[in-house]
Amino acid sequence: MGVLDFFIQSYFIPKPTLTKENLPDQSGIYVAGRSPEKAEAAISKLKSEFPNSTGSLSFLKVDFSDFSTIEPEAEEFLSKETRLDVLTNNAGVMIPPLGSKDKHGHELQIGTNMLGPYLFTKLLVPIVKSTVAKAPAGSVRITWGSSGVATTSPENGMIFDADGNLEQGSSPQVDYTVSEAANFYLASQFARLYAKDGIISVSWNPGNLETDLQSHANWIQKFIMSFVTHPARFGGYTEPWAGWSPAITASHKGAYIAPWGRIYPARKDIQAGTMSKEEGGTGYAERFLAYCEKETAAFA
DSSP: OHHHHHHHHHHSOOOOSOOTTTSOOOSEEEEEESOHHHHHHHHHHHHHHOTTOOOEEEEEEOOTTOGGGHHHHHHHHHHHOSOOSEEEEOOOOOSOOTTOBOTTSSBHHHIIIIIHHHHHHHHHHHHHHHHGGGSOTTOOEEEEEOOGGGGGSSGGGSOBOTTSOBOOSSOHHHHHHHHHHHHHHHHHHHHHHHGGGTOEEEEEOOOSBOSGGGGGOOHHHHHHHTTTOBOGGGHHHHHHHHHHOTTOOGGGTTOEEETTTEEEOOOHHHHHHTSOGGGTSOOHHHHHHHHHHHHHGGGO
16 A cells, blocks of 8 residues: 555645745745755755845754754754744655765655754744744644655564664665654644644655655666656645645644645554554654654654
8 A cells, every 4th residue: 555655745736725826925034954055055045036035044054964963053043033934844864885874874865854853943942932922813834844754664664673662774775764754743742732832843755756865766767756756846746735825723743744835644564653553543742752762862
């Protein structure tokens, strides 16, 4: 069912309902990443395309594979701003060479796609919470980039060893699927923790896009991907829908959003993982949240 579901999400896609034509103007946007050169090039291009814009674009130099870089940049943001209406987590590494690791010994995708964004979000939750009182109801959100390949992840989305550690490092392909299922779990747990504060937390699948994310893929993988990928510009539909669409309300807390902006059911065992055993679920999301906290506690 996982592979079938992946292709359903990839091929049977309705037209986008939130585009640059009807997306509300933003007064300020920060881009966090590890490459100042790429960020400045993107910012310069946008400024040249929209010379009359009164909004601001700023860069935060964060390497999500090195947790020591995260708190300083979160503090930098907090020193400049008094609100954060939408936090979008979309850091991504895809199928790097076997043995690739982050600065702390985790498999690179586990560190970059999951643990780093968890830490960054944890540090920014206070300002997100304080923004709720200043913003329209339902507009303050934390969103998490996932992927359709989450449907092909191991049973329950991930595997823990006897000590509660996440099994990782034996297959970059499997670790990638785990990292994407994990972001669904993070969305569900932040929804559980902060829905009472007026924050909506959701995850989203940007779609299969022709981007540098596939740079580590071998030629066979790239050939297969060529049949299911869309031009990169399509990635600008699902992510804004998750962050700004008025169709999302408090009733959608923890929801998963498929291309190009529609609520979509998660795989049944992964959905069960978002609930505790007392609620009739498996408690995998709670276990994963505890793992994230343990692995990043020294950096916050």
